[in-house]
Amino acid sequence: MVGVGGGHGRGFRLREAEDLDLDQLDRLVDNGGEGEDAEDAASAARMRLGNRVLGPGRFGRMFRLPRFRPPDQALIELGQAMTADVPENPAQNNSNVPAGFTYLGQFIDHDITRDETEGFPPINDPQLIKQGRSVTLDLDSLYGQGPKRQPGLYNPDFPPERARFRLGTTTPVTGGPPNFNVPSILRNDLPRRPDERRTPIIGDDRNDENTIVAQTHVAFLKFHNKVMNVVNALEDDDNDGDGSATFTQAEEDSRSTQFHRAKRLVRWHYQWIVLNDFLSHLVDPDILADIKSNGRRFYDFDRAPFDGEPFMPLEFSGAAYRFGHSMIRDTYDFNRVFANPQQVPGASFPATLDLLFGFTGKGGMNGAPTLPSNWVIDWRRFFPVDDPELLNLARRFDPTLAEGLLRLIVDPGEPSVLAVRNLLRGSRLGLPTGQDVAEAMGVTPLTPFEVAPQGNQIVTPVLRRHNFDERTPLWYYVLREARLQGGGNRLGEVGSRIVGEAFFGLLEGDPNSFLSKQPDWTPTLPSAEPNDFTMSDLLKFVKDINPIG
Ligand code: HEM
Numbered sequence: 001m002v003g004v005g006g007g008h009g010r011g012f013r014l015r016e017a018e019d020l021d022l023d024q025l026d027r028l029v030d031n032g033g034e035g036e037d038a039e040d041a042a043s044a045a046r047m048r049l050g051n052r053v054l055g056p057g058r059f060g061r062m063f064r065l066p067r068f069r070p071p072d073q074a075l076i077e078l079g080q081a082m083t084a085d086v087p088e089n090p091a092q093n094n095s096n097v098p099a100g101f102t103y104l105g106q107f108i109d110h111d112i113t114r115d116e117t118e119g120f121p122p123i124n125d126p127q128l129i130k131q132g133r134s135v136t137l138d139l140d141s142l143y144g145q146g147p148k149r150q151p152g153l154y155n156p157d158f159p160p161e162r163a164r165f166r167l168g169t170t171t172p173v174t175g176g177p178p179n180f181n182v183p184s185i186l187r188n189d190l191p192r193r194p195d196e197r198r199t200p201i202i203g204d205d206r207n208d209e210n211t212i213v214a215q216t217h218v219a220f221l222k223f224h225n226k227v228m229n230v231v232n233a234l235e236d237d238d239n240d241g242d243g244s245a246t247f248t249q250a251e252e253d254s255r256s257t258q259f260h261r262a263k264r265l266v267r268w269h270y271q272w273i274v275l276n277d278f279l280s281h282l283v284d285p286d287i288l289a290d291i292k293s294n295g296r297r298f299y300d301f302d303r304a305p306f307d308g309e310p311f312m313p314l315e316f317s318g319a320a321y322r323f324g325h326s327m328i329r330d331t332y333d334f335n336r337v338f339a340n341p342q343q344v345p346g347a348s349f350p351a352t353l354d355l356l357f358g359f360t361g362k363g364g365m366n367g368a369p370t371l372p373s374n375w376v377i378d379w380r381r382f383f384p385v386d387d388p389e390l391l392n393l394a395r396r397f398d399p400t401l402a403e404g405l406l407r408l409i410v411d412p413g414e415p416s417v418l419a420v421r422n423l424l425r426g427s428r429l430g431l432p433t434g435q436d437v438a439e440a441m442g443v444t445p446l447t448p449f450e451v452a453p454q455g456n457q458i459v460t461p462v463l464r465r466h467n468f469d470e471r472t473p474l475w476y477y478v479l480r481e482a483r484l485q486g487g488g489n490r491l492g493e494v495g496s497r498i499v500g501e502a503f504f505g506l507l508e509g510d511p512n513s514f515l516s517k518q519p520d521w522t523p524t525l526p527s528a529e530p531n532d533f534t535m536s537d538l539l540k541f542v543k544d545i546n547p548i549g
Helices: 014-030 036-054 072-082 100-112 211-237 258-282 285-294 320-327 353-358 418-428 434-441 459-465 474-485 493-508 535-542
Strands: 094-098 393-395
Touching: 072 418, 072 459, 094 100, 094 258, 100 211, 100 258, 100 320, 100 535, 211 258, 211 353, 211 535, 258 285, 258 493, 258 535, 285 493, 320 393, 320 418, 320 474, 320 493, 418 474, 434 474, 434 493, 474 493
Parallel strands: none
Antiparallel strands: 094 393
16 A cells, blocks of 8 residues: 555655655556556545645745735726836836746746636635645646656657657748748647647646747756756766766665656756746845845744645735736747847837737637747847847836736636736735735835825826725735835845745755755756856757747
């Protein structure tokens, strides 16, 4: 029989149990042939494990503060006022953050949390919210449940112990204006079913929500495949068979296959990127340094009922980390075809949010069977891999959102304005006001004049009418603070503290993260700076920076 949890005492951690037990389960199934009993036992244990990994009980609160639930109508008015319906003026609303970090941020979000609540019911007990992801930076959105339990994600040409991801192919484009033509078939789409919805075959379907996050997912699929090749080549050349050139930690783990070792390399490099590349672009450096040196002050999962396993803090998932919604632009210079012709000679027109939403399964691929070849991303325009002049910059971090976010593709009857959804969600989750959180942290709250500045004719009247300048929804507060304290380029005091502590906590609480297993580990894959690894290094390593040239 398979034990699903006992024997680890106070130090017992969910992921350890998962790694151990899933391997045992696999062996049970592999050694099958011993009748249905073994299979039944395996599937029953797997289900119990699944309920613990994916079931309710993985959300919680960082702060015990009064819930702020103003009237819905007031929140709807505010959400609508926050969404600009005037043409974008990049000269006025650029941040200094490369735009790729927006969608890397979305990709990370989809790795660590998925609130499975249907509709907008009020929720008082966070333990009742169903969490659809493991609350760790383990890339379960990429790996799914692994090659044995979710073989559809993987390339059938390789055995599970050397599993590579399946990739999708693009649809060649011919016959349009000359610059539209990209006649080659590229392995640069998500794998998709041939159904009407072009359903993506990936670990989390939200990574097909727009073309840029989908292309980010493709980059990570390729990253794993490439790392798998490297591990394979190194270990095959490794005469003493110890694989030491690649990964000493893996040697301790006699159960691991090449797939496990590659997955761990991928995860650790990704975790390094989150802490050292991503966060350093977004969070106040002093607060980040303070969390590193002095530890977390507010995100505490040692207490009951969490007992050492990280939970998803609602202040993060329902408010602070949604700051990324303000980074989204209405238009991008996407590649040599879809860009502003004044910036990129010969280009047709820029990639708008509407188009980027359309070239997804939900958007019916704008009528194409798979991603058209001329919609493969040019990463030089999103991360600093080449000429900084080419970069799209994220929109300034502030409470004004792109106009395209007025028109999300949503379930019937649900709000299609993203800002309205965020504000209603914050209220349903019973989040506190920004001012209350600031006081609980011991920082000076923004004044009503700072929240609602005199000059703003659109949002200030709404804020004042509903007293939101004195008691501000947390998500709005974090955005306003980012504009005032971070110059629109990074988060302010409250936002930085929530986001920084959450990421450190997720890594510290995961017994398999590099921070827990080998805190002095530094990246081993090729990089521009020794002992470092950035998203630009990852893209260079994958060697797929601008496939359409
Ligand atoms: C075009 C890009 C994006 C779109 C269209 C989008 C859309 C959405 C939608 C519709 C939701 C569910 C809202 C609700 O009903 O509560 C959501 C949730 C969320 N989004 Fe985004 N998002 C985008 C990018 C981002 C980025 C860049 C970040 C952060 C850097 C982010 C962070 C989050 C978080 C934390 C949640 C809550 C996740 C959960 O716990 O389920 N999103 N987003």
